Amino acid sequence: MTKRSKLLLFDVDCTLVDTGGAGLTALSQACVETFGAEGPPFDLAGSTDGGVVRGIFAHFGKDYDAALEETFYQAYLPLMEANLRDESYGGRVLPGVPELLGACEEAGHTLGLLTGNIERGGLIKVSHYGLAEHFQFGAYGDDHWDRNKLGPFAIERANEHTGKNFTAEDVIVIGDTHKDINCAHAIGAPCLGVATGSQSLSQLIEAGADLAVEDLTMPSVRGFLEI
Numbered sequence: 001m002t003k004r005s006k007l008l009l010f011d012v013d014c015t016l017v018d019t020g021g022a023g024l025t026a027l028s029q030a031c032v033e034t035f036g037a038e039g040p041p042f043d044l045a046g047s048t049d050g051g052v053v054r055g056i057f058a059h060f061g062k063d064y065d066a067a068l069e070e071t072f073y074q075a076y077l078p079l080m081e082a083n084l085r086d087e088s089y090g091g092r093v094l095p096g097v098p099e100l101l102g103a104c105e106e107a108g109h110t111l112g113l114l115t116g117n118i119e120r121g122g123l124i125k126v127s128h129y130g131l132a133e134h135f136q137f138g139a140y141g142d143d144h145w146d147r148n149k150l151g152p153f154a155i156e157r158a159n160e161h162t163g164k165n166f167t168a169e170d171v172i173v174i175g176d177t178h179k180d181i182n183c184a185h186a187i188g189a190p191c192l193g194v195a196t197g198s199q200s201l202s203q204l205i206e207a208g209a210d211l212a213v214e215d216l217t218m219p220s221v222r223g224f225l226e227i
């Protein structure tokens with residue numbers, strides 16, 4: 001019997017790429033453009049953009065409003081794109097990522113994004129860093145503000161896109177925070193935790209990562225992802 005191919009769902013920030021704060025700064029700049037003042041301190045690690053925007057609205061005493069959310073994104077996205085082009089942020093693709101994505105594809109696995117970025121923001125980031133060709137679909141922060149609800153969107157899109165019949169049993173999530181781990185476990189999928197963000201190896205293990213590694217160059221990654 002041939003081994004069933006996997007659906008590998010990658011987080012973006014601090015898993016595939018580190019924008020060096022380009023995204024975080026754009027959020028503050030967009031607050032200034034939209035509300036005339038910087039927003040609250042942001043806890044971005046593993047958060048969805050929709051969740052962050054709800055926090056910003058609460059900070060400025062606004063009820064949630066979809067039109068205002070879109071106005072905010074219209075300010076945020078070009079600012080983020082400009083910041084990504086600004087080399088002083090020192091943004092980069094994280095170690096081992098291009099090689100790993102290529103190896104996953106060669107092994108016959110299907111790759112997708114599972115990120116708190118809204119779709120437009122996530123695609124700007126993976127395009128900027130030359131990774132867009134690997135990702136034809138994803139689940140994003142505009143599918144739901146609660147990251148734990150994103151897994152089923154990713155599976156549905158994978159099936160639409162590939163014509164295969166992936167279930168949660170076929171999924172492995174790769175991410176850098178406890179929120180990625182919780183999101184994977186919410187659909188019963190394992191999570192590879194990678195300590196290239198704000199959370200340490202021991203924090204990822206404590207949070208229940210099924211494997212935790214310092215970065216994606218570690219040899220144990222390949223066995224875990226069945227490549």
Ligand SMILES: [Mg+2]
Nearest residue numbers: 011013014176
């Ligand atoms: Mg992340």
